[in-house]
Amino acid sequence: MLFLHRVFGYRGVILFSWLARVFDRYDGRSNSLPVLPKISKSSQSNIHEIRARSVTYYQVLIDTRDMPHIRAQTEAVTFLGNQERDRNLYAIPGLDYVAHEDVIPYTSTERTPIEHELFDKFLIHDSESNPNFVPREYLKSWQDRHHLWLELSDVSKDVTHQIRVTVIPFYMGSRSSQGVTVHWWRYSIRIENLDPEEPVTLRERHWRIFSLSGTLETVRGKGVVGHEPRLSKEYPAFQYSSHISLSAPSGHMWGTFKMEKDDGTFIEVRIPPFNLEYLMLFKSFNQNKFVYRQFHTSSPRHINPLIWVFLKPALKGIAWVTGRSTRKWYRQLPPEKQNIFIQHLSRHKYTYMGIFGTLGTALAVHYYTHLEEAPITGRRRYMMMNLEQLKYLSQEETERMAAMYSNQMYTSESKPTQLVAKIAKRLIHANMDIPELRTIKWTVRVIDTEMRNAFVLPSGDIYVTRGMMQMMTNEDQLAVVLAHELSHAILGHTAEKLSYSQSIDMIAIFGAFIIWSIFPSDWTSFWANFIYEGYITFTSRLPYSRYLEDEADEVGLKLAAKACYDIRESACFWESVDKADKQHEIPEFFSTHPASAKRVEHFDRIIPEALELRIKCKCAPLPEKKALGVLNLPKNPEEKVIQPLERRAGVLEHIPIIETTK
Numbered sequence: 258m259l260f261l262h263r264v265f266g267y268r269g270v271i272l273f274s275w276l277a278r279v280f281d282r283y284d285g286r287s288n289s290l291p292v293l294p295k296i297s298k299s300s301q302s303n304i305h306e307i308r309a310r311s312v313t314y315y316q317v318l319i320d321t322r323d324m325p326h327i328r329a330q331t332e333a334v335t336f337l338g339n340q341e342r343d344r345n346l347y348a349i350p351g352l353d354y355v356a357h358e359d360v361i362p363y364t365s366t367e368r369t370p371i372e373h374e375l376f377d378k379f380l381i382h383d384s385e386s387n388p389n390f391v392p393r394e395y396l397k398s399w400q401d402r403h404h405l406w407l408e409l410s411d412v413s414k415d416v417t418h419q420i421r422v423t424v425i426p427f428y429m430g431s432r433s434s435q436g437v438t439v440h441w442w443r444y445s446i447r448i449e450n451l452d453p454e455e456p457v458t459l460r461e462r463h464w465r466i467f468s469l470s471g472t473l474e475t476v477r478g479k480g481v482v483g484h485e486p487r488l489s490k491e492y493p494a495f496q497y498s499s500h501i502s503l504s505a506p507s508g509h510m511w512g513t514f515k516m517e518k519d520d521g522t523f524i525e526v527r528i529p530p531f532n533l534e535y536l537m538l539f540k541s542f543n544q545n546k547f548v549y550r551q552f553h554t555s556s557p558r559h560i561n562p563l564i565w566v567f568l569k570p571a572l573k574g575i576a577w578v579t580g581r582s583t584r585k586w587y588r589q590l591p592p593e594k595q596n597i598f599i600q601h602l603s604r605h606k607y608t609y610m611g612i613f614g615t616l617g618t619a620l621a622v623h624y625y626t627h628l629e630e631a632p633i634t635g636r637r638r639y640m641m642m643n644l645e646q647l648k649y650l651s652q653e654e655t656e657r658m659a660a661m662y663s664n665q666m667y668t669s670e671s672k673p674t675q676l677v678a679k680i681a682k683r684l685i686h687a688n689m690d691i692p693e694l695r696t697i698k699w700t701v702r703v704i705d706t707e708m709r710n711a712f713v714l715p716s717g718d719i720y721v722t723r724g725m726m727q728m729m730t731n732e733d734q735l736a737v738v739l740a741h742e743l744s745h746a747i748l749g750h751t752a753e754k755l756s757y758s759q760s761i762d763m764i765a766i767f768g769a770f771i772i773w774s775i776f777p778s779d780w781t782s783f784w785a786n787f788i789y790e791g792y793i794t795f796t797s798r799l800p801y802s803r804y805l806e807d808e809a810d811e812v813g814l815k816l817a818a819k820a821c822y823d824i825r826e827s828a829c830f831w832e833s834v835d836k837a838d839k840q841h842e843i844p845e846f847f848s849t850h851p852a853s854a855k856r857v858e859h860f861d862r863i864i865p866e867a868l869e870l871r872i873k874c875k876c877a878p879l880p881e882k883k884a885l886g887v888l889n890l891p892k893n894p895e896e897k898v899i900q901p902l903e904r905r906a907g908v909l910e911h912i913p914i915i916e917t918t919k
Contacts, residue, residue: 259362261361264449271315277312277412278412279309281414309411314357318351319352320372321373322372415529420457421451422447422449423446425445426442429441447495448526450493459495482497577769580773584773677735683736708722708724737822737824765793802850810863814864825868
């Protein structure tokens with residue numbers, strides 16, 4: 258899309274978007290620079306409590322004809338060379354980041370409306386599409402190849418004396434020499450006069466740079482990058498980029514600008530503090546800790562799930578044996594003693610009714626005291642397991658998966674792993690307003706197997722198989738599947754399913770006792786119990802599992818919509834799965850998951866609502882004429898958008914995506 262910059266006025270074209278977390282320290286109540294307080298734990302916690310809001314930023318190309326006339330550095334994007342020994346900084350002229358609010362769309366009839374050496378490499382003219390320029394495959398591969406140093410995550414803002422300062426930091430990489438590692442960051446700063454009727458001139462800068470190694474450095478100097486910009490009505494804003502290197506992998510920067518008014522008085526303008534964070538493979542975008550204050554009454558007592566693992570078969574056996582023994586005992590009684598037993602029950606029926614009533618009341622109290630509200634949906638559900646117990650079980654499952662697929666894991670540097678991690682990070686980044694998502698440490702692993710599967714453990718371990726990825730035709734489809742699996746973890750479906758199964762198992766055990774007590778023989782009791790177990794499975798366990806899958810589909814679609822993916826691909830993906838599995842798919846009645854055809858119908862119903870949410874998130878409009886859901890089956894390899902994955906397996910590696918703290 259072609260646009261004009263609202264502040265700097267240059268012409269440009271949008272290449273792709275990033276979803277950034279904006280931390281705005283200005284609350285509108287204070288417009289002056291207060292006396293700096295002494296650093297304390299309380300003051301530090303206040304910094305952490307600043308809430309972020311998600312804002313769409315665009316990667317854009319600037320028209321080279323406008324570069325000499327704008328008050329912004331046109332080499333805002335710089336990076337280190339690819340070689341370890343290369344210590345030079347490289348720049349891409351005319352590549353900038355623009356917030357959605359600064360974009361003014363416009364149209365042009367020219368085939369090349371933007372003059373830039375990368376324009377024709379990235380975009381191609383298409384008169385039938387709207388907009389008339391569509392990305393080439395080279396742009397997609399270029400973004401995938403360089404997203405580590407291009408990606409935008411956090412933006413810090415502050416306003417003092419009607420001067421807004423915006424800072425965007427980027428990690429560039431590290432270089433080692435003689436055993437010493439130096440980490441590099443670049444940061445882009447925009448200074449804007451919100452009251453241009455009172456011009457100011459930037460005279461001095463004062464930086465404070467804290468390194469994780471424990472050093473605190475002070476830097477003072479005249480102006481910025483050799484300029485003393487004047488912010489007036491004609492030129493209300495100035496933007497520049499600079500670099501910083503530290504010997505430690507992280508640090509903080511903050512400071513002030515000293516500015517002079519036309520009457521000779523000086524004011525100090527805050528530079529908002531921002532983090533310098535090190536990324537190894539993926540940048541941690543949860544750099545600020547979130548503070549929670551939760552108040553609880555006495556928490557319910559949860560049954561340890563490991564106890565139930567051993568208790569369930571034991572109780573089933575006890576029910577069978579006890580029921581069988583009761584039946585045999587009663588049948589061995591003489592007729593007169595059977596009548597005496599029946600008369601005893603009749604005389605004390607109210608006593609037994611009271612016993613069973615008390616037991617039922619206790620079970621009802623237990624049930625209602627263990628009802629919890631599901632995240633996002635607000636649905637009330639029965640939970641017999643707490644989070645700590647679930648984490649313990651998920652850790653056991655993680656170790657089991659590691660042992661099972663230890664020689665089939667793609668390495669952290671492989672393209673499949675990086676692709677899944679990039680999509681997962683974008684999904685997580687766009688949904689940081691969900692508390693349950695922020696408290697999970699997410700990891701990504703790709704398994705080299707033909708089996709088509711994707712799942713997320715409650716611990717946040719994301720698993721995707723090569724077979725599943727080769728079913729996808731584009732990243733949007735993979736994003737919808739990952740969002741579905743993330744929803745299971747966020748909603749706590751594993752704990753809910755285990756709790757539901759435990760309650761159903763209790764009913765099944767009681768029913769087994771009744772069956773083995775009243776049926777005339779062991780053979781009939783066995784088959785009656787078998788039919789009873791099947792009835793419970795097909796009428797309770799499986800439908801409930803399918804219900805949770807539908808809920809994860811609906812919530813996952815909204816997660817993907819907030820991340821600005823093309824969620825229309827969801828129905829197309831499941832339609833292709835339905836066609837591929839037509840000969841082998843088992844009936845839905847026997848499955849834990851809805852039938853693929855039913856999922857297509859479900860997505861068709863919920864996509865419109867999710868599209869409205871996508872619009873509210875200010876995502877870029879979706880092309881109406883885009884071809885959706887091109888089949889990506891092995892018999893049509895020429896149609897594949899996600900290429901066949903390299904079968905290069907390595908040792909199991911832990912790949913952190915985001916780590917949050919309560």
